[in-house]
Amino acid sequence: MRAIAASLFSRTHRQGAAPDPAFFYWLAGRLVRWCAVAATALMAAGLAAGLVVAPPAVGQGDAARILFVHVPATWLSLGLYVAMALCAALTLGPHAGVPPVLMMALAPTGAMFTLLALWTGSLLGQAVWVRFWDARVTCELILLVLYASVLALRSLIANRTRADRACAVLALIGVLNLPIVYFSLSWWDTLHRAAAARLIGTTAGRPPGAMLLIASAFALYACAVVLARARCLMRERALERKPTSRKGAA
Amino acid sequence: MNWDALLSAQAVSAWVSYDMCLALMAVEVFRLRGRIRATRSAVAWQMSSAMGVGPCQGGRSSRARRRGRTINRTLQDLP
Numbered sequence: 001m002r003a004i005a006a007s008l009f010s011r012t013h014r015q016g017a018a019p020d021p022a023f024f025y026w027l028a029g030r031l032v033r034w035c036a037v038a039a040t041a042l043m044a045a046g047l048a049a050g051l052v053v054a055p056p057a058v059g060q061g062d063a064a065r066i067l068f069v070h071v072p073a074t075w076l077s078l079g080l081y082v083a084m085a086l087c088a089a090l091t092l093g094p095h096a097g098v099p100p101v102l103m104m105a106l107a108p109t110g111a112m113f114t115l116l117a118l119w120t121g122s123l124l125g126q127a128v129w130v131r132f133w134d135a136r137v138t139c140e141l142i143l144l145v146l147y148a149s150v151l152a153l154r155s156l157i158a159n160r161t162r163a164d165r166a167c168a169v170l171a172l173i174g175v176l177n178l179p180i181v182y183f184s185l186s187w188w189d190t191l192h193r194a195a196a197a198r199l200i201g202t203t204a205g206r207p208p209g210a211m212l213l214i215a216s217a218f219a220l221y222a223c224a225v226v227l228a229r230a231r232c233l234m235r236e237r238a239l240e241r242k243p244t245s246r247k248g249a250a
Numbered sequence: 251m252n253w254d255a256l257l258s259a260q261a262v263s264a265w266v267s268y269d270m271c272l273a274l275m276a277v278e279v280f281r282l283r284g285r286i287r288a289t290r291s292a293v294a295w296q297m298s299s300a301m302g303v304g305p306c307q308g309g310r311s312s313r314a315r316r317r318g319r320t321i322n323r324t325l326q327d328l329p
Contacts, residue, residue: 047268065264069271112274120267127263221275228282235289239296 024098025234028227035227039220046213054210063127068208070120072215073113076222077143078178080110084150085175088168098230100164101237103171104154105229109222111147114140135188139181146174160237 050068087103118140122132150167157163180187 062261066267123263
């Protein structure tokens with residue numbers, strides 16, 4: 001952990017004294033494989049538990065199975081944005097090294113989980129209370145727009161450093177949306193809260209095992225994909241610093 | 251197996267949700283695989299051109315091995 005923290009906070013790699021990004025690159029390469037294998041196994045178990053093993057909820061039938069995907073997807077969409085905001089704060093600081101790469105690597109996966117949360121939330125709402133939209137879905141849609149804005153802003157600005165800083169500022173502004181998403185069930189008394197409480201209540205008042213399995217699988221999948229994408233971004237940035245010369249190969 | 255229960259509207263919604271989940275993850279992984287291959291080959295090409303040899307010299311398997319070694323060497327030059 002100390003080495004990981006050092007790789008995040010140190011700027012000595014610019015002076016060539018300690019190749020911390022190279023250590024991060026090496027560590028990410030090792031972690032990607034293990035996370036991918038564990039995520040595959042947990043996902044298979046979670047799918048089997050959610051679709052086959054778990055009994056239909058009393059009064060809600062098979063629609064409650066959507067909850068096993070919807071809730072972990074929402075957790076991941078919020079959690080990845082928090083991680084992206086932390087990386088954004090470090091990017092704006094004087095010790096930026098790996099954080100901007102991680103920030104850019106987190107955005108597509110966060111957008112994917114937000115889209116999944118929106119999709120499954122609408123399906124669940126339509127099946128449970130015959131309305132596919134409510135306040136929390138609107139907040140999630142704003143979160144998806146924030147992820148998309150970060151990705152779009154990055155592609156619009158050619159200068160890499162400026163793009164990183166602009167995306168970091170935008171990501172930090174978007175943090176204001178997180179408490180709104182979290183407390184939307186309390187602030188607006190929609191059908192979402194009653195239906196969610198009823199569905200969770202039908203699973204004997206404890207978090208269903210299938211939900212925990214799928215949440216673990218999602219988290220490990222996100223780790224694997226984000227680390228692999230971070231490695232790609234590091235390679236691309238290294239190539240940008242050393243543009244390829246075709247004369248040497250002739 | 252109760253096929254009527256499996257094909258009810260609520261069950262189909264659940265199946266569609268799980269399929270959407272798997273499809274999104276698969277799309278992301280396959281796009282990432284393409285990006286990984288592209289950046290790896292670009293790094294290998296850059297290193298081989300810097301060494302003055304063509305990236306396709308030596309046949310497919312030895313090229314792949316050289317790419318692996320080249321990439322490992324390149325990583326030590328990362329920022």
